[in-house]
Amino acid sequence: MVEWTDEERGFINGIFAKLDYDDIGPKALSRCLIVYPWTQRYFGGFGNLYNADAIKTNPMIAAHGIKVLHGLDRAVKNMDDIKNTYAALSVLHSEKLHVDPDNFRVFSDCLTVVIAAKMGNGFTADMQAAWQKFLTVVVSALGRQYH
């Protein structure tokens, strides 16, 4: 089981408290689709992904980015049991959506880049350390039902 210090909990809650889902969600997902174009294959039904501008202005991608960030809420609210919290979501991504679990890491890196850009110098190394740990646990939990 993952242990969290009070400081780590404080950093993670602090980042989420300031997170503008409607801004960061679309930016993180569109960045993922642009930087790692193979991730576009899962969004074939999402309309125009023809180039970076099309991806950044695609309302379905924006909406989905917000949805994914709200998916992270569940982890913040259940920090001591992230594994079980994501059991069903892991099954969904594995068995129904067939998302390669490597992509969870790729997306989480994009999310970190977008948050760092937004927070600037406020995103300290200690904060990033807690944040990377949080995302590592999330990525691992989402990948757990793959076999």
Ligand code: HNI
């Ligand atoms: Ni993901 C649907 C959460 C990463 C592709 N995803 C969801 C839903 C949530 C969610 C919540 C909605 C489920 C439902 O309808 O019941 N996804 C998350 C989280 C992460 C993540 C928390 C990582 C932090 N998903 C990814 C990645 C990809 C991905 C990296 C592909 C590259 N997800 C999808 C697709 C769907 C999806 C595709 C279905 C979309 C749709 O509406 O058809």
